[in-house]
Amino acid sequence: MTHTPFRSFFLSGALTALILSSAAPAAPAPRVRISSIDQLQQPLPLPYNEKADADRAFAAAKGRAKARGKTLLVDLGGNWCGDCRVLAGIMNVPEVKAFLARHYEVVTIDVGRMDKNQQIPRRYGIEKLAGVPALLVIDPRTDRLINKDRIFALSDARHMTPQALADWLAQWV
Template sequence: MKKILFIASFVAFAFTADAQQTPKTADTVKKAAPNLYNPAADAKADIAAAVKKANALHKNVLLQIGGNWCIWCLRFNDLVTQDTELNKYMNYNYVVLHVNYSKENMNEKVLADLGYPQRFGFPVFVVLDGKGTRLHTQNSSYLEEGKGHSKAKVMEFFENWSPKALDPKSYETKAK
């Protein structure tokens, strides 16, 4: 009898503890999901606005193409937003825009206009100048290290495609 009472009280305690947890409804799951990439966004208009802003600020545009479903996209974003040095350099030199690629919206026309960068997988990065000319498409696998991205490789990528690196004046030697 004591065993039955012990088992019954144990089961009742377990159900009580479980009932106190927040139920996982569709609303709570949606709120927890990352929201970097917006499938409903007008990528063409957003890119045009980013180019206009970059031109006015003498920056380049960094398109981060991927989706909220992509763990590597989220890892890259975490690195460049949480690392102070990378974040500062990126924001000083680039207007950053996340361009969605998902089953809800593949942005096929926009990606065709950018030279089909999705061929490299995700995330993939496209650098545009202040006039909207595509300067470079970066396969992110070259920036990976372990289960994330290498800070040194990402910084090198940012530096190599910054406005200063592409400015001919940076390479002119002064006549003596």
């Protein structure tokens, strides 16, 4: 069968449309060696620097993510929050930590008791945090919020399994 230029254009255009409409597959989640948050190293981490310049930390992390071809993960929370500390504990489990290092540039932003650093989520149309931890998954090349409808999915981290938390993190890369 002979292809006319039009037919070749149509076929390549259809293939391009198919490729562009398909979501990129998520990276396989790391297999977490612990099965319960009770197995996390104690005391749980205090992941948020309450004195950090949030705008500067955010901009630096976004720049590193863009330069390294990684996704930006913004963890908004407070050291008073048990769920935030559980999430930080899971993120420190060696296999999860290695996965995050490969795929994400992570920045933690202290939001106090929802009264600090609200300018960060506002950049993405979030006027008020409904809970913490709140995670923003951002494409640093386009500055697009990827997980718009799932920002507060881990705000009940203490009632999730370590594997469920790792699976959630893996779905965005």
